Amino acid sequence: MKADLVVKNGRIFDGGKSLGNTAAAVKDGKFVFVGKDAAVETYIGEDTKIIDAAECSILPGFVDAHLHATMCTELYATKLIYGIDRQEGESRRAYIERNLEPVREYAEENPDLPIIRATGWTPAAFQLDPEGTPTCHEIDELVCADRPVMLRSFDHHSVLVNSKALEMAGITKDTPTPRNGMMSRDADGNPTGLFQELSAICMLIDKLPLIDFSVEEYKAGILNFQKEQAFPHGLMGIFDAYATENALAAYKELAESGELKIRVRTALLADLSRPFDQFEQMVKDKGKYDVGDDFKIETVKFFCDGGGFTFYMNEPFEAQVLKEMGYPPEYRGFPQWTEEEMKQAFLLLAKGGYQIHVHAMGDAAVKQTLNAYEYIEENGVRGRRNSIAHIMNIDDGDIERMARLNVVGSIQPTWPIIDYFSMMFVLPLLGRERMYNQYPIGRMKKAGAVMASGTDFPITVEIDPLKGIQVGMTRTTPKESEHYEEYKGIISGPEDDPTADLMSLNDMIESYTLSGAYQMFTEDVTGTIEAGKSADFVILSGAIEDAEPMDIGEMKVDKFILKGEQVK
Template sequence: MDLSTTVATDPAPDSATASEAAGDGRPADLVFLSGPVHTVDPARSRASAVAVRGDRIVAVGHDAEVRDLVGPATEVVDLRGKLLIPGFQDAHVHPVGAGLELAQCDLSAADTAAEYRELIAAYAAAHPRAPWITGGGWSLEAFPGGMPTREFLDALVPDRPVFLVNRDHHGGWANSRALELAGLSAHTPDPADGRIERDADGRPSGMLQEGAMGLVGELIPEPTLAERTAGLLRAQRVLHSYGVTAWQDAMLGRAPGLVDASPAYAAAVDAGTLTARVTGALWWDRSRGAEQIPELLAKRKELTAGRLRATSVKIMQDGIAENHTAAMLSPYLTACGCASDNSGISFIEPEELCRYVTLLDAEGFQVHFHALGDRAVREALDAVEAARRAHGLRDTRPHLAHLQVVHPEDVPRFRRLGATANIQALWAAHEPQMDELTIPFLGAERAGWQYPFGDLLRAGATMAAGSDWPVSSPDPLA
């Protein structure tokens, strides 16, 4: 299938047939001819031509019909037999962070420790005046147990702090200089929402998990507004090149180790350079409670303009399976196959989660959960159910994203509660990270509950798909 172009237009279920549109006598502003055209309409699934007037599709049909809408000022695009489709929408993506990383020490195209050594050294040499070496995109599977060390980085950059987030952005890798600047030692306690990995002497080994990333991340100079906006526009060009014309930014706000994307979007809206339609999910600060809701309401009003709507709230309920911070109903296994004393982290107490989600639902917010382990999925569904009991089945469309492990008893609840399953299809793969860092610690039964996309579909759940770029490729055809 040869994808030649996409058109970013609003859905038009009431769009006219070619003959109806021609009847009003006005020519179209834009006409595509000589398709094929994929209409996403089961009754008229294929056509060869489309006409657009303003920002609406006004006709879909055969070339001979739509050609009648061509006037002296009409722009005509000859598709030359290549497929025309509506623009893709990415339901969970982080464009500003992705765009910034493309301009930093970008490790995403490499897979081995040897390649990372070469790329980091080259970047440091090319940026001798950079006070910090930042970036990321490295893979857990490149290091034993997914744990790179500070010594690896010290040998490459001994004189400046280095902090590189991993590919899934749930862990950060620091050298000794960065750890020293943060004041981290064998006596530093783990934060409530994360973990400092340690060597045999109890000293920080260089790997910081989840909320512990913020211990170093808060010291890194914030990217300027110009840098963030450039990152957004860089990412927008990448996404448009794949035919992505709309997306849900899965985090607007300041989270551990990550950059707030909000100012970049506001600047792009003001400058008229945001050419995608974007729904932004405002970050829920898990160290606070319901007192932040008035602030979220103010941000929704402030950031809803032009092609941007800040109508969602992102709640991260757990971490990831590879570092055993995804919240599980029963403990992880140890390397010998025995039950451990660790069942992961629920970042928000379940009772409080129900209360917060009910309050957000009352304000008309969509809630976008990061829910990866089976306990986090159940806690998120319980919170949606509490909101439904309080307010009925409102059109707030809560999303549960990632869904790596879902208990079979919870699969039918998605349809019953009107909760959307927001999936990342490229994660469901037998790559080394899955086989070495995940399946042995889940056990056979839970491993079989991973990524149950087919079960959710057969159970009638509404499905949405996101890339989570820069975690994985933003190419929707992949």
């Protein structure tokens, strides 16, 4: 048999390990041989394309186990206001003006847009400000008052709107605040334009559908993500951690037309504002959107807690910040769902064949989620690779429980660093010990839990898996950070054992390849370089095992072969 493609003179990693193989042959989109250069010669024919890897590393195609690809529509259809840091001593008004000036210019440049959307403002910059976040009236004044304006925060846990948006949505002082969401009000009870957490944001979207993107806008955003982000970085698969109805329709249409090249798994949202029978409907509808191997919905996503002051912690937030913000001294956040609600919903969904994926930042949120996962097993249902995303803090005993329950840690390796953000916002909220113990990826891996790496892109703007591998191995500020000189060499880990959470090169590669495929139920199809599997692989710009860990993020994906076809 002659191959369509042969790659040789490389260093092949398979499932995170280097087994000494140097060559592979591909036929009809699948590997038919993996081995040494000399043996691959028999697969070379007159029409075989040959790639010389020049002794560079060959890895399975990467998987991003938690991102928001459909949110990338924002990168092409909204005004971006990411990275506007509040300067020391800067007044609230001056900072708001710096954020809103580019939005005002965008509105003036686009007079025919029915809604002005922008993305990227930072709620934490107002965290300790007694005057709080901007109001609808300030947006009216500084952007426009005759069209609706919607500003999403960089973390997507907060939305600001102007008075016109409130008017069009019919939201007034008589509108009840959604359960476990926050709708900010003034002293008279009138909404100020700030909506926090998904139940409140979903209410706003339901009342003003114009806020969401159309199916066609989502299709354009997904294709742009595929071309500008997935292909350049070697992503052969992604878990898109929740998509709206319009986004689901966009994915389905792209998969059916053959325009969706990467493998996508996404999730239905467990919506606090809807009755319990939403889960019964999900079970009835399972498979409704699926299109072969390219697009499937295997998962339901829950938020156990939120962000910032809505983290759900075992112990209260730091006393000083609680005092300054007017919270009671025992305040430790709260769960979005009760434990009993999660147990019953999880059991129903597990019986219906769904995987469950839970956003849990605080250690109390992780504990409650694991309690619910354990309940499933106690009732005779083996969990379907259920996962917990983020895991900022976790009890030692719950680390062991994650491994025992086969819970996948859907983690973000670039997050656990001590830097400007940590010192300005995490330290005041959680204190030194919890800050240094955040995101204990290494300890979870050592305990036997599956770690599947992702980025939370575009909430985190860095999507490159190689940069994730670097930070996962070093847990320190990258060289390209503007704050590198200030924080270089500080390792994010327990102060009595700073290196406890460092990951090895093999473990990091595994987390971005085989473990991600495992979370997506595609490990029988892809995730390793072996005969019979889909030919999804990247050739790097050098030999990753020879690079210094702090330099791995400077490497590039030189070539990307997806299902046997070179897309980069």
